[in-house]
Amino acid sequence: MGEMSTGSSGGSEGVAVPKAVVARLSLYCRELQHLVQQGRTTINSAQLGKRLGVTDAQVRKDLAYFGQFGYPGIGYRCGELVEQIRRILGTTESWSVVLAGVGNLGHALLRYRGFADQGFRIVAAVDVAPQKVGQEIAGVRIGHLDRLSEVMQAHDIRIAVLAVPAPQAQRVAQQLVDAGIVGILNFAPVTLTLPEDIAVVGVDLSIELEQLVFAVVKKGVRP
Amino acid sequence: MGEMSTGSSGGSEGVAVPKAVVARLSLYCRELQHLVQQGRTTINSAQLGKRLGVTDAQVRKDLAYFGQFGYPGIGYRCGELVEQIRRILGTTESWSVVLAGVGNLGHALLRYRGFADQGFRIVAAVDVAPQKVGQEIAGVRIGHLDRLSEVMQAHDIRIAVLAVPAPQAQRVAQQLVDAGIVGILNFAPVTLTLPEDIAVVGVDLSIELEQLVFAVVKKGVRP
DNA sequence: GGTTGTGAAACAGTTCACAGCC
DNA sequence: GGCTGTGAACTGTTTCACAACC
Numbered sequence: 001m002g003e004m005s006t007g008s009s010g011g012s013e014g015v016a017v018p019k020a021v022v023a024r025l026s027l028y029c030r031e032l033q034h035l036v037q038q039g040r041t042t043i044n045s046a047q048l049g050k051r052l053g054v055t056d057a058q059v060r061k062d063l064a065y066f067g068q069f070g071y072p073g074i075g076y077r078c079g080e081l082v083e084q085i086r087r088i089l090g091t092t093e094s095w096s097v098v099l100a101g102v103g104n105l106g107h108a109l110l111r112y113r114g115f116a117d118q119g120f121r122i123v124a125a126v127d128v129a130p131q132k133v134g135q136e137i138a139g140v141r142i143g144h145l146d147r148l149s150e151v152m153q154a155h156d157i158r159i160a161v162l163a164v165p166a167p168q169a170q171r172v173a174q175q176l177v178d179a180g181i182v183g184i185l186n187f188a189p190v191t192l193t194l195p196e197d198i199a200v201v202g203v204d205l206s207i208e209l210e211q212l213v214f215a216v217v218k219k220g221v222r223p
Numbered sequence: 224m225g226e227m228s229t230g231s232s233g234g235s236e237g238v239a240v241p242k243a244v245v246a247r248l249s250l251y252c253r254e255l256q257h258l259v260q261q262g263r264t265t266i267n268s269a270q271l272g273k274r275l276g277v278t279d280a281q282v283r284k285d286l287a288y289f290g291q292f293g294y295p296g297i298g299y300r301c302g303e304l305v306e307q308i309r310r311i312l313g314t315t316e317s318w319s320v321v322l323a324g325v326g327n328l329g330h331a332l333l334r335y336r337g338f339a340d341q342g343f344r345i346v347a348a349v350d351v352a353p354q355k356v357g358q359e360i361a362g363v364r365i366g367h368l369d370r371l372s373e374v375m376q377a378h379d380i381r382i383a384v385l386a387v388p389a390p391q392a393q394r395v396a397q398q399l400v401d402a403g404i405v406g407i408l409n410f411a412p413v414t415l416t417l418p419e420d421i422a423v424v425g426v427d428l429s430i431e432l433e434q435l436v437f438a439v440v441k442k443g444v445r446p
Numbered sequence: 447g448g449t450t451g452t453g454a455a456a457c458a459g460t461t462c463a464c465a466g467c468c
Numbered sequence: 469g470g471c472t473g474t475g476a477a478c479t480g481t482t483t484c485a486c487a488a489c490c
Contacts, residue, residue: 018459022437026430030412044471052414056471057461064473072472073468089433090440097432108331109428114389114412118429158444159435166337183439185432189253189337191275199438203431205332206341207249208408208424209320210312212382214245215422216406217313221381241481267449279449280483287451295450296490 021062022089027052028059029085035078044075091119096157098181099125100172101164102132102142105187109161110138123155145172148179159183166190244285245312250275251282252308258301267298314342319380321404322348323395324387325355325365328410332384333361346378368395371402382406389413 031051035043046056063069063081066088070076086092097115099106099122109115110122126145127133133144143151151157160181164172169188176184183199186192189207192200254274258266269279286292286304289311293299309315320338322329322345332338333345349368350356356367366374374380383404387395392411399407406422409415412430415423 020459022434023430025437026427026433027414029433030427030430031414034413046471051416055461057463058459060472061460061474068473070472071468072466073470075471088437090436090445091433093446095432095436095446104331104334108327111327112428114427114429115432118433120429120432156446158446159432159439161432182442182444183435185435190257191250191254193274197442199435199442201431201435201438203426203428204249204253204337205335205426206337206343207246207253208426209318209338209343209382209384210249210252210314210341211245212406212408212422212424213313213318214248214311215424216382219405219420219422221405222313223316223318223379223381243481269449278483280485281481283449283451284482291451293450294490295488296448298449 015065017065021065024052024054024058024062025085025089028062029082029089032078032082032085036082040078042071042075042077045070048076086119094119094121095159096121096123096155097159097161098123098148098152098155098157098176099140099161099163100127100145100148100176101162101168102127102129102137103163103165106161106163107137109163110140122161124151124157126151145175148175152179152181157181159185161185161187163187238288240288244288247275247277247281247285248308248312251285252305252312255301255305255308259305263301265294265298265300268293271299309342317342317344318382319344319346319378320382320384321346321371321375321378321380321399322363322384322386323350323368323371323399324385324391325350325352325360326386326388329384329386330360332386333363345384347374347380349374368398371398375402375404380404382408384408384410386410 028048031048045059049056049059069081069084097120099109102110102125106125110125115122122140125140125142126148127142128145132142135142158181160176162169162173162176162184166188169186169190170192173184173186173192173194177194177198184192186200186202189204194200251271254271268282272279272282292304292307320343322332325333325348329348333348338345345363348363348365349371350365351368355365358365381404383399385392385396385399385407389411392409392413393415396407396409396415396417400417400421407415409423409425412427417423
């Protein structure tokens with residue numbers, strides 16, 4: 001579990017950044033993009049924080065992990081800060097993504113417009129069902145899982161979205177890793193066991209609902 | 224907001240429970256359910272923790288917030304602990320859910336089997352598009368957003384899944400609250416502004432990918 | 447033997463408050 | 469005047485380590 005104490009290799013930042021800070025960075029970025037769309041040019045830490053339910057000091061501290069982006073007496077320039085955060089997150093350039101598993105959810109993810117807006121492009125999909133392989137959905141051709149390596153090399157893909165049924169998830173994840181994938185967004189309701197150098201972010205829709213139910217029950221509500 | 228009282232057994236919560244603890248509770252529960260399916264009857268904190276990447280002490284401390292569920296020398300009985308955690312989370316009984324917004328994502332959520340497995344039932348859906356209203360998908364009738372109150376009362380619904388486009392999200396969320404919804408699982412990429420007593424859990428698919436990209440870039444990978 | 451539950455210690459994250467800057 | 473960036477203080481969370489128990 002504990003690694004990367006000596007902040008070397010690749011990343012330009014020395015100190016370890018709390019995971020919670022990175023999560024908030026995405027929220028700041030999203031809110032700032034909305035502000036830019038509305039034509040707003042500057043915002044201060046208190047105003048930005050209030051919109052997201054965090055304190056002004058928190059906003060400043062979070063950003064201070066990565067540099068000095070504000071202007072004393074003014075605040076932050078919205079457009080400029082969006083670019084800086086995108087640079088920090090690594091989303092200034094567009095990322096090519098492969099989708100593994102074109103079921104209900106995979107199908108919806110292929111058509112989801114939100115990804116493109118943030119610089120993500122699902123450029124390929126793979127599945128094992130013969131009736132799906134060869135099809136094209138939202139302009140994306142579905143290949144066979146066994147041809148994964150070819151697909152990945154053809155499109156220079158590094159990260160994958162895993163949307164296969166739970167029983168297949170571990171096996172397919174391993175195939176993704178074998179083919180060279182270094183990051184997986186996992187929608188299957190299982191904990192993947194993979195090499196430490198593979199990044200995994202899990203999204204379990206039922207768990208999100210459970211967390212909501214707990215918050216609701218805490219307030220005294222019952223089904 | 225909590226007061227301490229209640230003697231010992233019969234677990235009711237007095238102390239504030241960290242959000243992170245509740246999140247892990249869901250993970251424990253999911254893993255335990257898999258274990259039960261495999262026929263396993265007991266597990267100790269170290270084994271359970273290892274599967275999820277947390278320490279044994281963490282597992283025990285998390286559970287200790289809610290009572291004493293383990294057996295010294297043995298560990299935890301899987302089936303029993305699943306029930307206890309479900310009781311804590313409030314998911315022993317089935318929850319009825321309304322889906323607001325039957326686009327790509329909403330469509331997939333209506334068909335998603337994972338919800339039913341965890342005791343969630345999307346029993347109604349609402350939208351505003353005339354060609355969608357009146358349709359039936361996965362056995363769920365789509366009603367008009369304006370008839371929300373009737374739909375909710377008919378099915379005794381407390382919580383909602385919000386899957387409308389970003390520009391409509393705040394307005395529709397307000398309508399949900401006005402109709403009596405007390406918890407919202409929000410898939411729209413916006414921060415909702417709602418009364419404090421409304422529970423909101425946000426899932427932004429692009430943000431999840433951003434977090435994955437950051438983790439990958441940290442390791443030295445580039446698109 | 448093995449394992450839990452839990453105070454105490456250690457660590458991490460957040461808030462405070464103010465110097466410095468515009 | 470307004471606001472950021474940041475060390476120091478504080479709060480919350482995780483880990484340690486051991487008595488109690490099976």
